[in-house]
Amino acid sequence: MPDPSDPRASEPNDPEELRFQYTPSDEPTPEQEIDNPHAKDTTRVPAVIDALRTEFGDDIHDVERYANEDTVYVAKQRIQDICRFLKEDEEFDYFVDLGGIDNFTDEDRYEVFYNIVSTERQKRIRLKVRVDEADMRVPSVTDIYRAANWNEREAYDMFGFEFVDHPDPRRMYMPEDFEYHPLRKEFPQLGVPGSLPLPPQTPDGDLTMDPFAAAHGSQPRKSYEEPPVDADSDE
């Protein structure tokens, strides 16, 4: 407890305390679930959700709606069956997008979403699976939708999901020598010093370790040899 008579005691030690504390806005109102000036007809798919519920029962967890878009949370283990059902029985033939989300919560920290389109029925559906930090395995849907291949590689690269049975489990953007998953919330925006060696600056030199290391407060390793400093001198 700071002493109120001592003016210096009131100075915050933690820079976090100096930060402007902004109160987050409220959750969406029930009207906002449907009403939106940019709402589309394609994203509302009650018929498909009913079909999914009859086919998969409790494996369809819950349905969220915002701006006239349906999001269906499904069980992680059944995602392959659900995608196959959507493709074969519900004409969802065009795979658009897949990606991860880091919610930074204790339980079910990550989410993977699937954005699939039916060109015949003119519908778009979004599926989501919840992924816990302790078990990062997600069944790969590349068998069903070949187009998911690179997107799954990217999600692995950025979040570290392990897509089971993926035909080509390599990183998408970062080199294999990189050890981190940059879109996780704990990864610093400036990067990790020294994590990514860059090519040497002279033909026979060492690899350049981090050109921006000074930004992180560390000295970069020299890529050339400096003449030895005389041990007797004062400097």
Place this chain on the structure above:
Amino acid sequence: MAQAPDFPGLDFGDRFRFWPKHNEKIYERLEGKHAWLEEKQAARGDGDLPVTEKVEKDPLENEMILNIGPQHPATHGVLRCVVKLDGETVEKSVLDIGYLHRGIEKLAEHKTYQEFMPYTDRMDYLAPYSNNVAWCLAVEKLAGIEVPDRAQWIRMIMSELARISSHCLWLGVGMMDAGAVSGFIWTFQQREEIYAIMDEVAGARFTVSHSRIGGVANDFSPRAIEMIEDFTDSFLDEVDGWETLLNRNRIWVERNRDVGRITKEEALELGVTGPNLRGSGVPYDVRRFEPYLKYDEVDFTIPVREEGDCLARYFLRLDEMKQSVRIIKQCLDRMTEGPIRSDDAKEAYPSKEEVYYSMEGMIHDFMYTDVGTVPPKGAHSYHAVEGPKGELGFYLTSDGTGRPWRVRINAPSFTNLQAMEYIMEGSLVADTVVIIGSLDPVMGEADK
């Protein structure tokens, strides 16, 4: 030191000091991969997938591993294709991207919605205006912001100009890839005129950042409208000229026909998007599928071709440019007078007059820069536009503050490049250049 894979004609020694593991994995993948033709045959039941085993002998020394790029002008950016050749035929190919990866999805999480907009310019840098509009529409959908009519017309005109500009560049470099260098200059003359229009409208030629959340930055000047009218009047004649040169040109047709063919089923399976998808006979265009702005109010057709080869994509993009001109003319006719930005201080920046001459205006300007638009907590939505390259969508998640919690960019070039890995297999080396040109990837967008 990484052990380089050993197959005939390949001895890397310890050449890979730089990202050794990365290169090793690429070559491993190239060896272990099944060519798409083999996979298709196996799926049809004509025999099983061959067991991948090291070829011990290659007496004629036909096999060769070739790195095309990343520093190669024909790859249209920093695309690296590692291909396994059998004579002159590409047997297998592996693409390596990420040489332009800047992590803009991560950067977006640390910026207000408006602050992120200049970054979208640098995604598909051949048509920045489309990206601006895509981003603004996505944020407006997330926050439920209504945009005045005039701003929507302005956005439409400028997006279509961006499409023409992007297709002009595609045609110019496409001709150059096939050997006709002077065509590049002719299409760039037209691009130059569009640059001039962008300059007049937005004050910047290339990375325009003209659209704003809740509207656009400023209205058209009379001079700008005049310039756009002049351009739309003269542009179709230019296209006619290009068509006269190319449509029946034997070299052009033979370089493009039956090259990089994708059937309708394959296109859907590979998930290609934009003109490449429509060139294979799938009439999927976001302007029709999920009409945004005023696209449901203007009259235009979506060109579709059935052949699915490079020549079909050429005809299709030329048709698209003509349709864009048609859309722009209708927009100019139907544009109404009115405000160009939302009047709500929580939805858009106030006008400069308000900022300079009223206290409230200045406070609003400050607050919008500091906090900006605040979508509801936990809201998430996806909005896509039809960019020149295909479906460009942003999937945004809000945590109820002025900064997005997660931005997911669905980039059309990324999707198209994924398909290109398969399309290249079975073609000739000389045709890979034409195929890259005809799928029209932009690495700034594919690498995010």
